[in-house]
Amino acid sequence: MDRFLTADDLAKTLRRDVREGLEARPRTLPPKWFYDERGSALFEEITRLEEYYPTRREREILLARAPDIAAATGARTLLELGAGSGEKTRLLLDALRGTLRAYVPVDVSGDFLAESAARIAADHPRLSVRPVVADYEQHLHLLPSGERRLVAFLGGTVGNMPPAARIGFLAGLRATMGDEDALLLGADLVKDEERLVAAYDDDAGVTAEFNRNVLRVINRELEADFVPAAYEHVAVWNAAEEWIEMRLRSVRDQVVRVRGVDLEVAFDAGEEMRTEISAKFRRERLEAELGAAGLTLAEFWTDGAGDFSLCLARP
Numbered sequence: 378m379d380r381f382l383t384a385d386d387l388a389k390t391l392r393r394d395v396r397e398g399l400e401a402r403p404r405t406l407p408p409k410w411f412y413d414e415r416g417s418a419l420f421e422e423i424t425r426l427e428e429y430y431p432t433r434r435e436r437e438i439l440l441a442r443a444p445d446i447a448a449a450t451g452a453r454t455l456l457e458l459g460a461g462s463g464e465k466t467r468l469l470l471d472a473l474r475g476t477l478r479a480y481v482p483v484d485v486s487g488d489f490l491a492e493s494a495a496r497i498a499a500d501h502p503r504l505s506v507r508p509v510v511a512d513y514e515q516h517l518h519l520l521p522s523g524e525r526r527l528v529a530f531l532g533g534t535v536g537n538m539p540p541a542a543r544i545g546f547l548a549g550l551r552a553t554m555g556d557e558d559a560l561l562l563g564a565d566l567v568k569d570e571e572r573l574v575a576a577y578d579d580d581a582g583v584t585a586e587f588n589r590n591v592l593r594v595i596n597r598e599l600e601a602d603f604v605p606a607a608y609e610h611v612a613v614w615n616a617a618e619e620w621i622e623m624r625l626r627s628v629r630d631q632v633v634r635v636r637g638v639d640l641e642v643a644f645d646a647g648e649e650m651r652t653e654i655s656a657k658f659r660r661e662r663l664e665a666e667l668g669a670a671g672l673t674l675a676e677f678w679t680d681g682a683g684d685f686s687l688c689l690a691r692p
């Protein structure tokens with residue numbers, strides 16, 4: 378397994394993110410720190426909730442379009458950024474089996490990566506499976522090169538980046554792509570506010586636990602003393618920016634110590650800290666942002682209900 382990111386790098390990034398985020402006003406914490414073992418399990422649970430439509434919709438599109446993706450790309454290498462649930466990967470691997478030689482799952486967490494890569498390798502004995510531990514916002518240029526690569530960035534995770542970072546990321550990705558390469562991008566679409574908010578504030582409270590999990594991660598990794606139950610989960614639709622915001626609202630005045638970064642943070646009752654944005658797109662915006670990054674939208678597929686999109690883009 379190639380490692381471009383050590384546990385030490387990750388710890389440094391966490392310290393910097395937490396220091397900067399907790400000193401900012403309003404306070405923020407980046408969403409990448411939700412996903413420890415418990416957070417990843419909670420996210421898997423979210424994907425099975427009635428209210429959380431993106432995973433089901435994306436699977437529907439992949440199921441219908443996998444043969445088109447295979448025909449359009451003839452991919453030899455599949456690079457999957459933020460390699461998530463194996464199920465979507467499986468659909469792609471099956472559809473691409475005529476041309477595919479290598480599968481490169483990329484993730485910041487080596488633990489999950491090694492396991493799922495081993496499982497996939499066992500099921501696809503002729504496929505070279507080469508997991509890479511890397512942060513796709515930092516290490517794009519270090520990922521394996523090769524002919525006819527298909528870079529898959531699924532799930533709508535591109536929406537977690539603020540617009541400027543997103544365009545920078547796409548441009549960086551474009552810079553690593555050859556003429557024969559393609560990008561398969563999953564992007565959630567703008568829809569009714571009620572459905573959007575429900576998807577991020579489910580009745581069973583799973584998303585609320587997922588949101589509060591970032592506090593547990595900081596408690597453990599940075600010797601902090603957040604009381605997760607003292608923060609309420611908030612999900613709001615920001616209509617001007619067309620993104621969902623998740624926040625944690627302090628239910629009372631409280632002071633938190635974060636020993637690992639030598640910080641003491643005072644929260645007022647009702648004070649909100651932003652923990653995630655999840656941008657929702659329209660086709661025009663995706664086309665424009667891909668264009669700004671030097672990529673052309675070749676295909677734009679949606680599910681039957683028009684909830685979610687899969688874009689195929691090329692240099």
Ligand code: AVJ
Binds near residue numbers: 534655
């Ligand atoms: C995995 C980043 C796509 O933004 O919808 C789910 C994460 N946050 N519920 C999303 C998430 C709250 C999810 N992504």
